[in-house]
Amino acid sequence: MNTPRILHSACLLTPPSGMLQQMQLEQEAATALNLPWRTVMYRPELPGQTPTAIEQVDHGIRHSSSAPTWLKMRNWLALRRRYHDWLLQQDCDIHVLRHYVHDPWQLAFIRRCRKPVWLLHHSFEVPELALPGTAGARVRAALEQWLGRRSISAAHGLIGVTPELAAYEQARGGRSQQPAWIYPNGYATDSGPLYDTRRPKHIELLFVASDFYAWHGLDLVLAAAAACPRPFTLHLVGRLSPAQQSQAAADSRIRLHGLLDKPAIDTLAQQCWLGLSSFALFRKNMIQACTLKVREYLSQGLPVYSGHADVFPPDFSYYRHGPADMDAILDYAQSLRSVSREQVREAAAPLIDKSRLLQQLYQSLSQNHA
Numbered sequence: 001m002n003t004p005r006i007l008h009s010a011c012l013l014t015p016p017s018g019m020l021q022q023m024q025l026e027q028e029a030a031t032a033l034n035l036p037w038r039t040v041m042y043r044p045e046l047p048g049q050t051p052t053a054i055e056q057v058d059h060g061i062r063h064s065s066s067a068p069t070w071l072k073m074r075n076w077l078a079l080r081r082r083y084h085d086w087l088l089q090q091d092c093d094i095h096v097l098r099h100y101v102h103d104p105w106q107l108a109f110i111r112r113c114r115k116p117v118w119l120l121h122h123s124f125e126v127p128e129l130a131l132p133g134t135a136g137a138r139v140r141a142a143l144e145q146w147l148g149r150r151s152i153s154a155a156h157g158l159i160g161v162t163p164e165l166a167a168y169e170q171a172r173g174g175r176s177q178q179p180a181w182i183y184p185n186g187y188a189t190d191s192g193p194l195y196d197t198r199r200p201k202h203i204e205l206l207f208v209a210s211d212f213y214a215w216h217g218l219d220l221v222l223a224a225a226a227a228c229p230r231p232f233t234l235h236l237v238g239r240l241s242p243a244q245q246s247q248a249a250a251d252s253r254i255r256l257h258g259l260l261d262k263p264a265i266d267t268l269a270q271q272c273w274l275g276l277s278s279f280a281l282f283r284k285n286m287i288q289a290c291t292l293k294v295r296e297y298l299s300q301g302l303p304v305y306s307g308h309a310d311v312f313p314p315d316f317s318y319y320r321h322g323p324a325d326m327d328a329i330l331d332y333a334q335s336l337r338s339v340s341r342e343q344v345r346e347a348a349a350p351l352i353d354k355s356r357l358l359q360q361l362y363q364s365l366s367q368n369h370a
Helices: 017-033 069-088 104-112 125-130 135-154 163-173 218-226 242-249 262-269 292-299 326-335 341-352 354-369
Strands: 006-011 037-045 055-062 094-098 117-121 157-160 180-182 204-211 233-239 254-258 274-276 304-306 319-321
Touching: 006 017, 006 069, 017 037, 017 292, 017 354, 037 069, 055 069, 069 104, 094 354, 104 135, 117 135, 117 163, 125 135, 135 163, 157 163, 163 180, 180 354, 204 218, 204 262, 204 292, 218 233, 218 242, 218 326, 233 262, 242 254, 274 292, 274 326, 292 304, 292 341, 304 326, 341 354
Parallel strands: 006 037, 006 094, 037 055, 094 117, 117 157, 157 180, 204 233, 204 274, 233 254, 274 304, 304 319
Antiparallel strands: none
16 A cells, blocks of 8 residues: 655744644644654744744744844744755655745755655735735836745646636646645534533624734725624634724724634634634635635634635535625624534534644545655
8 A cells, every 4th residue: 555654834933822732733633643644843943932843943943023124034034944854864665845925045956855745825826925015016016926936846746625716726836737636624522512502692793813804804894883783793813903903993892802722722712603704815816715714703603794705616505605794794703693503513524624634635635755
């Protein structure tokens, strides 16, 4: 039986918690399945941060988010070079690299490495980089357009979290027949008891993001709320810009919670009827997405209303794709009032379970490697 050893790695100066969580879940799934799969986040030494089991710390680079720009740039250059040197020393049969934008070392590594290298993509990189519209954003987008396309073309194959994304990267690399697999984000679905008794009689909605970026479409949701006279409560969890705070504060039905840890979000979710996801992915030229937040909502027993298509089948009742229309959101929440949280989580489990999704990807990569 073909059982290649696979190393899935990423490298960032300051890895975000959501990415680390997803990679940790992946390694836990690989261990439970007894797969020869290793997941690693390569990062510098960060003050006050103890590495998790999946983090490979480069103690030759000390980094701080408050460092001056010139030092951040120096650390970034050193980290990318040292990361790819480290990759060449790893004992594995297949590399899965989380694609990093405008990285000449990544391109050099792919061309130099004698083992198959697959690039994992989570977004339309060029439109996302260009979104701020600044001169710096335009430079980064142009660099990614040039360097990223060459990395994609040189890679053995591509992995996208959605079919739309995989097809986009194939076209960007100019290799329509390049192998490509779909690997949606997943979640652990056995996360403890769920409580239906804590939901109030009036509709409460939950919208969570670490930072509400333009593609989250919070402005569209707030405008929809302002246009709707019906009673509801909208809980916003995450960092808001001053303009977003001002807009939200004008509506007494909106509650601002700032950043909360997972236990606090889980507690808040118990009183909510519905979770909201991104409503403006069109700002990144995307129609389809596969966000971790949607999987978290479903694992909490919350149905989801979102402005983008996901990878779920059309007959999945607990994910609704529609516009930022508060009447439509409230009607959908009301239609599912009698459905228990356990029913939602049980129906979602086969679609979001990390172990199942990883097993499928491992089989696909193994068959291609045979």
